[in-house]
Amino acid sequence: MYNSPVTITGRIVDDPAYHLTPEKKDGVMRIRVASSRSYLKDGEWKNSDILYVNVEAWGRLGVNAHQALLKGTAVIIQGILYTNTWVIQEGKDTPDGKDVIRQDNRLRATSIGVDMSFYKVGYKDARPQLASNLNEVELADGTAAHYPSFDIRGKAVQETPSSETVPEQDSQEQQGDQQPDQQPDHEQDRERELVGATAGADQEEAPF
Structure with a gap:
């Protein structure tokens, strides 16, 4: 049986959340x-x-979407529907x-875009060694340490994010004179989200 791609349009109803895998x-x-x-x-x-559809995006798509999307954004998403099961x-x-088992249906996104029936958009290339920035696009606040690194082909690399990675550059530009050891409230909230994401499997929410 084939798992055919599906496309949905709608609006984001919750704040986007980003979670690292336990191995980071x-x-x-x-x-x-x-x-x-x-x-x-x-x-x-x-x-x-x-x-209501639960959507997940992995890899560089997930990083870019988390930096760009907000609650209320109208989006067009293509991906694969599947059922996630955990004990x-x-x-x-x-x-x-x-065993006590829980399940939920998810859409694993392969492409995410904003609905241009509602917006005019610019773009900024997130791939390393490439520079294209239409209309000086600014990304949402983010800390590079919370994101894995990807090479130009989108493959995850194990090196620690540095000032050469795109998320780090964006973060430094937006934080300005802010000291590295000072985290705004929303970053502390994201830290707590990450702790919850890697907690044990005895919780009602899926570990991943």
């Missing part, structure tokens, strides 16, 4: 997108058949001897 060699960006059918009735737009309690600890 890769990371995943997660968003929740609401898609619906809109129609005009009595002079007002109505929404029906609302679908929150092993059978040896349950009365009936069966």
